[in-house]
Structures are given as C-alpha cells and as structure tokens.
Amino acid sequence: MPPERILIVTDEMEVGGSQRQIVHLLAGLDRQRWQPELLFFRSPSRLVDEVRRQGIEVHQLRKRGRVDPLFLLAYAALLRRRRFALVHAFSLTAELWSTIAATIAMSPRRRPALVASVRGLYLDASHTFWRIKRFIALRSCAVVANAQACADAAAAGTGVERRRFEVVPNGILVAPPLDDSARERTERGIGRPPGRPFALFVGRLVEVKNLPCLIRALARLPREQRPWLALAGDGPMRPRLAQQVAAAGLKADVRFLGERDDAVALMQIADMLVLPSWQEGMSNAVMEAMAAGCPVVAxxxxxxxxxxxPERTGLLFASDDDAELALCLQRLGGHPSLRQRLAGAARERMLATHSIARMIAGTGRIYERCIRQVRPAPAGEGAARAAAKGDA
Incomplete structure (x- = not known):
C-alpha cells in the first residue's frame, strides 16, 4: 500500500517552538506509512530550508490581508490537486482556512481528515477567537494539545467537551554534550564574563514572555550576587527592554544576543535558564534546557x-513576582550543588517522558484513527456490517 499523503500547515515558519516541533514531526514520520508535505503562508526561515533538505515538498501560499479570496481559491486548488488524506494545522488561521478550503474544494466523501491544535493557554483571547476555535474543533477529527493545561483551557474557552482534546507533549531532541573546546568557543563568542553565574533566556522578545519582570529581578540583587544575563532571541520588545536595562544600570550585566541557531549549546554552558512568561503552553525552551542539563527557573x-x-526538577515562582524570581536567581547562582541536583533530575525526566519518538508515535496514532474515521468503507463492507448486526 502506498504511503498516505498528509499536509502539515502553519501560518508562519519563523523560528519558534511550534515550528521546531513541526520540523521534528516531518523528519520523524515513517515514510513507508506517510508522505508528509508542508504548507505555510508567511515568514520563511532557515527551518524551511531544513525541511526541504529532508526531501519533503514545501508549499508557500502568500496571504494578503485578513481575508484573501485568491489565497483561499489557491489553497482549495492545492487540496484538490494533491488529494491529501489528512491535514494537520498548527495555528488558528491555518485551522480556519484549512477548514474552509477543504469544504469548498471537495465533496464530503473526499475531504481530508482535519486535525486542529492547541499550542497555548490563550488567556487574552477574545470572544471571537473562541467562537472560531469552537467552529474548528467541532469540524475536526481530533484536536491535539501539547499540555494538559492547554487542553483544559481550550475546552473551557470553546465549550466543547474536554474528551475531544487529546494531549501529545512536545518532543525534545537531546543533543550530545559539548566538549571543552566547543564550550570555550561558545562562551568566548557571546562574551561571557569569567567568574559570574550565567543566566540565559531563549525565545522571542515579546510581551507574553514578561522579560521586564526578569530585569526588575536582576536590579534587586547586589552586583556580587547578580548573574550575568544573555537574551537569545529577537522581537518587538527589544528596544523597550534595552531602555529598561539602561535605566536600571544593568548594561554591563545584560547582553542581547539576537536570534541564534545554537540555543542548545548556550543552554549547555549556562548555569540556569529563566522563563518569566505571563503564560506558556508546553515550552520547548524549558524542555530543551532540562534535556541539556541546564537548571530552569520559570x-x-x-x-x-x-x-x-519544584525543588526537584527546577524552581517555580509566582507570575510577575520579581522579588521571588530574584531569590531564585540568587539561590541558583550561589549554590552549584543545587544546580547539579536539579539538572540531573530534569534531564532524567525529559529522557523518560518527552522524547521526539514518543511525540511522533502519539501523533501518528491520532492520524491513523482520524483517517479510518473519515474514509468511506469499501463497497459492500457497510452492508456486511449491517447484516452482522442483524444476526447478532
């Protein structure tokens, strides 16, 4: 039997957590069972090149404006031409346009199985957002969340039964440890000052990450107890954060690294990863740090x-509590034995429960069930089942 052709869809392919999960999924799916392809609408990045290097066909359909009839017709034409067995969308816009395009492109008997996603808590989402999410959820064969908290939030927000939301945690690639020369090159490359604890943030510099809380926490500590902080990532908050750093007198203590493609290497040389977000789904940065043996405070x-x-695989602090965060930074910075203990337990947990193989296997099982659910039974099979029921 030839492999089933499936389509993974996202609105953008900038470097982010969901996009890295898409790359892992595309690379790891069994090619004897699946023929995966990628569709995105905007913001290409090096991740698109990585997907192409895997021999996976990539489609980009440019969407101009919130509603673009030409884009929608082009998407419907792609679905008709490629005859996908399943479409898995990873963002609200991708879910919405996939649902509409499949409806106008094909008859009900030929439509692909639709799989939706929940990748966050959506705490600030509008009533319109949840109405759209409900519309999608009720028309999908499955809705896959990457955390229990995300599934719970989506069920509450949409009013759809919780049992319709399935949880498949993100998978993390465990990198080999850096040798001494690679560690030295990486430290020298970012300008890490010797003799100071090194705190790292990895992610987009956006409002939801609440980086002002981290800067306030640093300012609370006397310099001899203050870790040196590197921010790996870029985004619209960078100018405002730079102003806050300067106003707090922390220019010598904070380094903006910009977007990086060596986040895991940075985690391997850091003394701690810090994630002060207002809200998070299943954070790839946290899991990557835990797998890399980098203690996490979040x-x-x-x-x-x-x-x-808490106190076993990392440290937690109350959201936006810079005083409690400062205490966590002080503890981790001043106690190497605590860092070592937390890092060891965290790495063991990631290896046991959050491998990429587990994520791919869990997603694949959902794909199998959804395709069976929407595919018409072969001729005669329905009558045979009815007759068997009548005999029972």
Whole structure:
C-alpha cells in the first residue's frame, strides 16, 4: 500500500517552538506509512530550508490581508490537486482556512481528515477567537494539545467537551554534550564574563514572555550576587527592554544576543535558564534546557507546572513576582550543588517522558484513527456490517 499523503500547515515558519516541533514531526514520520508535505503562508526561515533538505515538498501560499479570496481559491486548488488524506494545522488561521478550503474544494466523501491544535493557554483571547476555535474543533477529527493545561483551557474557552482534546507533549531532541573546546568557543563568542553565574533566556522578545519582570529581578540583587544575563532571541520588545536595562544600570550585566541557531549549546554552558512568561503552553525552551542539563527557573503558569516539580526538577515562582524570581536567581547562582541536583533530575525526566519518538508515535496514532474515521468503507463492507448486526 502506498504511503498516505498528509499536509502539515502553519501560518508562519519563523523560528519558534511550534515550528521546531513541526520540523521534528516531518523528519520523524515513517515514510513507508506517510508522505508528509508542508504548507505555510508567511515568514520563511532557515527551518524551511531544513525541511526541504529532508526531501519533503514545501508549499508557500502568500496571504494578503485578513481575508484573501485568491489565497483561499489557491489553497482549495492545492487540496484538490494533491488529494491529501489528512491535514494537520498548527495555528488558528491555518485551522480556519484549512477548514474552509477543504469544504469548498471537495465533496464530503473526499475531504481530508482535519486535525486542529492547541499550542497555548490563550488567556487574552477574545470572544471571537473562541467562537472560531469552537467552529474548528467541532469540524475536526481530533484536536491535539501539547499540555494538559492547554487542553483544559481550550475546552473551557470553546465549550466543547474536554474528551475531544487529546494531549501529545512536545518532543525534545537531546543533543550530545559539548566538549571543552566547543564550550570555550561558545562562551568566548557571546562574551561571557569569567567568574559570574550565567543566566540565559531563549525565545522571542515579546510581551507574553514578561522579560521586564526578569530585569526588575536582576536590579534587586547586589552586583556580587547578580548573574550575568544573555537574551537569545529577537522581537518587538527589544528596544523597550534595552531602555529598561539602561535605566536600571544593568548594561554591563545584560547582553542581547539576537536570534541564534545554537540555543542548545548556550543552554549547555549556562548555569540556569529563566522563563518569566505571563503564560506558556508546553515550552520547548524549558524542555530543551532540562534535556541539556541546564537548571530552569520559570513562572508557575500553564505547562510549566506540568514540567517542573519544584525543588526537584527546577524552581517555580509566582507570575510577575520579581522579588521571588530574584531569590531564585540568587539561590541558583550561589549554590552549584543545587544546580547539579536539579539538572540531573530534569534531564532524567525529559529522557523518560518527552522524547521526539514518543511525540511522533502519539501523533501518528491520532492520524491513523482520524483517517479510518473519515474514509468511506469499501463497497459492500457497510452492508456486511449491517447484516452482522442483524444476526447478532
């Protein structure tokens, strides 16, 4: 039997957590069972090149404006031409346009199975957002969340039964440890000052990450107890954060690294990863740090509380509490034995429960069930089943 052709869809392919999960999924799906392809609408990045290097066909349909009839017709034409067995969308816009395009492109008997996603808590989402999400959920064969907290939030927001939301945690690639020369090159490349604890943030510099809380926490500490902080990532908050750093007198203590493609290497040389977000789903940065043996201090929100067992696999602090965060930074910076203990337990947990193989296997099982659910039974099979029921 030839492999089933499936389509993974997202609105953008900038470097982010969901996009890295898409790359892992595309690379790991069994090619004897599946023929995966990628569709995105905007913001290409090096991740698109990585997908193409895997021999996976990539489609980009440019969408101009919130509603673009020409884009929608082009998407419908792609679905008709490629005859996908299943479409898995990873963002609200991708879900909405996939649902509409499939409806106008094909008859009900030929439509692909639709799989939707929940990748966050959506705490600030509008009533319109939840109405659209409900519309999608009720028309999907499955809705896959990456954390229990995300599934719970989506069920509450949409009013759809919780049992319709399935949880498949993100998978993390465990990198080999850096040798001494690679560690030295990486430290020298970012200008890490010798003799100071090194705190790292990895992610987009956006409002939801609540980086002002981290800067306030640093300012609370006397310099001899203050870790040196590197921010790996870029985004619209960077100018405002730079102003806050300067106003707090922290220019010598904070380094903006910009977007990086060596986040895991940075985690391997850091003394701690800090994630002060207002809300999080299942954070790839937290999981990558835990797998890399880097202790984590994170806000007690969303999926963070599912990943981190306080005082065992990391430290949690109350959301936006810069005083409590400062205490966590002080503890980790001043106690190497605590860092070592937390890092060891965190790495063991990631290896046991959050491998990429487990994520791919869990997603594949959902694909199998959804295709069976929407595919018409072969001729005669329905009558045979009815007759068997009548004999029972």
């Amino acid at each position: 806000s007690a929100v969303g999926g963070n509380v599912e990943l981190i067992d």
